[in-house]
Amino acid sequence: xxxxxxxxxxxxxxxxDPDKQSVELLKDELxxxxxxxxxxxxxxxxxxxxxxxxxxxxxxxxxxALKTSKVWTMEGLAxxxxxxxxxDGYAKAEACPCPVCAPSRALITEYLISQTMEPSQKDIRxxxxxxxxxxxxxxxxxxxxxxxxVARRRRLDE
Amino acid sequence: MPLWPxxxxxxxxxxxxxxxxxxxxxxxxxxxxxNEPDSIYLAGGTHVFDMDLMDNYAHFPPVVISLANIDELTxxxxxxxxxxxxxxxxxxxxxxxxxxxLPTSLQNAIxxxxxxxxxxxxxxxxxxxxxNRIGDLTPLLQLxxxxxxxxxxxxxxxxxxxxxxxxxxxxxxLREQKDMLPRSMLVTRIRIPVKPWDINQxxxxxxxxxxNRILICCILARVDQSTITDFRMAMTDTHxxxxxxxxLESTIAGWKIPVSKKEQTILEEGIAEMTKEWSDDxxxxxxxxxxxxxxxxxxxx
Numbered sequence: 001x002x003x004x005x006x007x008x009x010x011x012x013x014x015x016x017d018p019d020k021q022s023v024e025l026l027k028d029e030l031x032x033x034x035x036x037x038x039x040x041x042x043x044x045x046x047x048x049x050x051x052x053x054x055x056x057x058x059x060x061x062x063x064x065a066l067k068t069s070k071v072w073t074m075e076g077l078a079x080x081x082x083x084x085x086x087x088d089g090y091a092k093a094e095a096c097p098c099p100v101c102a103p104s105r106a107l108i109t110e111y112l113i114s115q116t117m118e119p120s121q122k123d124i125r126x127x128x129x130x131x132x133x134x135x136x137x138x139x140x141x142x143x144x145x146x147x148x149x150v151a152r153r154r155r156l157d158e
Numbered sequence: 159m160p161l162w163p164x165x166x167x168x169x170x171x172x173x174x175x176x177x178x179x180x181x182x183x184x185x186x187x188x189x190x191x192x193n194e195p196d197s198i199y200l201a202g203g204t205h206v207f208d209m210d211l212m213d214n215y216a217h218f219p220p221v222v223i224s225l226a227n228i229d230e231l232t233x234x235x236x237x238x239x240x241x242x243x244x245x246x247x248x249x250x251x252x253x254x255x256x257x258x259x260l261p262t263s264l265q266n267a268i269x270x271x272x273x274x275x276x277x278x279x280x281x282x283x284x285x286x287x288x289x290n291r292i293g294d295l296t297p298l299l300q301l302x303x304x305x306x307x308x309x310x311x312x313x314x315x316x317x318x319x320x321x322x323x324x325x326x327x328x329x330x331x332l333r334e335q336k337d338m339l340p341r342s343m344l345v346t347r348i349r350i351p352v353k354p355w356d357i358n359q360x361x362x363x364x365x366x367x368x369x370n371r372i373l374i375c376c377i378l379a380r381v382d383q384s385t386i387t388d389f390r391m392a393m394t395d396t397h398x399x400x401x402x403x404x405x406l407e408s409t410i411a412g413w414k415i416p417v418s419k420k421e422q423t424i425l426e427e428g429i430a431e432m433t434k435e436w437s438d439d440x441x442x443x444x445x446x447x448x449x450x451x452x453x454x455x456x457x458x459x
Contacts, residue, residue: 001178019176019218042204042276054248055275060204064178064224108274122269130274 005066007032008076018064023047025063026073034074034103045131048104049073055111055130074103077110085155086110089148095140101133105141109148117149178222184230184309184346185322190223191342192311197221199344201231201246201281204272205288231283231346240352245283245345249295250274252282259352260302263360263376267295270362283345286329289336297392297400298360298376299350300329307347308332310340333400356381357457361449365441372396373442375449379457386413386457393432393446403432415457425450 001018004011007030016025026032026049036046040059047058050072051065077083086109090096097105112119112127119127128141179197181187191197198219200206206219225231231246234255241256253268271277271294285293286306305326312323326349327335357379365371373395380388389410394400406428413421429447436443 017175018178018222043273045273045275048275054250054278056279057275060279062203062222064222065203065226067180067226126269126274132273 001064003063003067005068006070008072008079016063018062020063021059022049022061022063022066023058025066026058026071032073032075036100036103038100043132045104045108046100046133048107048131050077050107050111053114055108072107074106077106081155082110082113082152085113085151086148088151089146090144092147092151093140093143095136095144098133098135101131101135104131105144109145112145113149113152117153119145119149174220176218176220176222178224180224180227182227184228184344187223187225187228188309188311188322188342188344191344194221194223195341197223199223199225199287201225201284202248202279203284204276204280205284205290225344236352238352241350243282243348243350245287245347246281247283248278249280249282249285250277253277256350260350261298261355261358261378263358263378264295264298264302267298267360267362267376270294282348286332286348287345292333292394292396292400294362294374294396296329296333297374297394299348300400300402301376301378301390301392302353303351304329305349306332306345307349308339308343308345310343312340330400355379357453359449359453359456361452363445363449365445373445375446377450377453379453381415381457384415386411386415391432391450395436395442398435401432401435403428406432415454417454425454 002013002015004013006012007026012030014025014029016029023035023037027035027037035049035058037059038044038046042057042060045057049056049058051061051069053070083106086106089109108127108130112123116123124142124145125138127145128138179190179194181190187199191199196219198206198221200222225246228246231244233244234247235242236255236259241259243252249268249271253265256264268277272280286296286299305328307324307326309322309324355378359375359377361375363373365373373393375393376391378390379386389407391407392400392402406425409424409428417425426447429450433443433446
């Protein structure tokens with residue numbers, strides 16, 4: 001099946017089995033090495049992507065679902081202006097996620113901020129628990145998100 | 159058994175390549191489903207592709223009708239009386255739009271479903287139409303008198319008399335008739351009435367910390383000056399059926415809070431009747447009664 005979609009701002013056309021897992025397609029054939037294929041049961045969050053402005057777990061997303069979509073991975077996010085706000089936030093909170101979950105943490109932070117600049121405690125917690133990795137405390141993660149929001153506000157106000 | 163299957167094993171289990179169809183309208187989707195006997199509809203797909211690597215290759219459907227291009231299924235409307243939500247609206251979106259107008263127990267129920275990315279992928283239509291499992295939201299939506307609009311191809315003596323026959327059905331009816339509904343049936347909209355409930359409770363308990371053994375208990379009540387004027391209760395283990403006792407519900411409507419000892423006995427007998435298919439020493443039965451008692455304790459406060 002020919003699948004055409006936008007990946008990190010670029011138009012891509014690729015031939016693939018329609019039932020291939022998106023995480024495999026993106027990681028193995030399109031060099032999205034930020035994705036990790038760990039649990040395969042949509043629980044760990046390490047395969048997170050953004051598709052059509054929504055977060056999704058690419059391990060349960062078949063390749064055909066990418067057709068005509070706009071997909072963003074960490075590789076694309078890192079080139080955006082807003083990424084600096086996330087880095088700033090994490091640095092201020094002294095939060096250092098491990099290499100396995102860091103891309104997903106950054107994506108979920110970006111997604112949360114894009115949804116609301118005033119997330120409630122519940123919103124922040126649901127973002128934190130979208131990625132199940134024990135490398136950081138919940139408190140540190142929460143601080144990182146809050147600092148990232150402050151950084152984003154500051155940059156937008158300038 | 160090796161952790162990763164050898165390539166040969168995968169090839170031997172792998173059937174013919176899956177075909178994917180992309181209808182642009184509901185009518186087109188229904189026609190495709192009628193013409194493809196092995197097809198399934200796919201919206202979020204979280205129940206279709208949530209298996210591990212081995213099972214993915216074993217259980218893929220041969221034909222998938224992707225609903226991704228049908229905009230009609232993502233429309234949402236709200237009136238004074240009800241929310242009308244397209245079947246492709248995600249669970250996360252449902253939580254956002256119903257925050258202020260539907261019982262908080264619905265928000266609680268949604269927050270307990272999987273993780274946030276899953277809720278952004280899963281759709282309300284797929285959740286309710288899943289034949290293999292009773293959805294976490296189904297008992298609560300049933301108590302809220304939710305109705306499903308579905309469309310299918312109506313045939314008589316082998317001839318198509320309507321290619322987009324519309325029918326509205328309650329959630330109870332959907333489950334009871336699931337094996338009799340036409341294959342082409344597509345859930346298009348969900349109607350959730352907006353009615354105030356004074357007290358509402360949703361509990362989802364993992365029995366013995368087993369993620370596959372769940373008890374869901376939902377209770378809604380209207381109270382006027384310490385008198386229960388309307389009472390609804392449903393329980394399910396998500397695999398068998400949704401248990402309700404309409405006689406008990408009618409009996410409880412009219413009770414004053416706090417309930418008397420005699421009424422407590424009636425309640426226990428009613429729960430026992432409701433859960434008679436569960437064995438007497440099953441944890442589900444004990445937890446069910448505990449949840450109901452917790453509700454009445456909360457109602458008293």
